[in-house]
Amino acid sequence: MSGEVKRSYSSPLREQAAASTRLLVRDAGHRLFARDGFVATSIKKIAHEAGVSERTVYTHYRNKVELFQDALNVAIAGDELPVAMRDRPSFEELLRMSSARELIDEAVAANAVILERAGALIMAGIESSGADADMRRISDEGEHAMRANCLALATALIGTGEVRPEYGAERVADVLTTMLSPHVFQLMGWSSSRYQGWLADALRATLLMP
Known part of the structure; x- marks a missing residue:
């Protein structure tokens, strides 16, 4: 009796196509969440925006909350690595700086980059947290971090x-939690360079000795 062993089949091309589709879906979700908010954005709308079927969306994400969380994580980090900002080498380097003025400048610049990528998503989560328990959890986790x-x-x-x-x-x-928040960034509505210049000056004037 011959025993035929079934082998798992992995195609790099298939995996690449799946990753590309997941990126399409995530980017579509990001755009709609940022523009319309979490509650008004449905899986159907995300599928239409991405140019895929709803079934395809569910192939990559169990639900809308999971999609939002992934889009938010990637927007904040700038990549897909599952590493918190606090544990990244760039943040550790920031903490080792010996000049307060340089530390403030670098922290403000890094924060501006994050808010340009993720500010609208963070605000979408905060604005919907009163109506959705999962969004409240995500917003609370973000605030604690x-x-x-x-x-x-x-x-x-x-x-x-x-x-x-x-x-x-x-x-x-x-002071830092307040001034670096996405609320201030959105209320100002300034260009990134103008925002950074004002914020760095304000933090130095508030926190540092003359």
């Missing part, structure tokens, strides 16, 4: 010896 990152930046700033003596780490983190 932002606070933790700002507290790390605050500690690094104080370590330079240039922060006003009356400002402790929590107070510095309060």
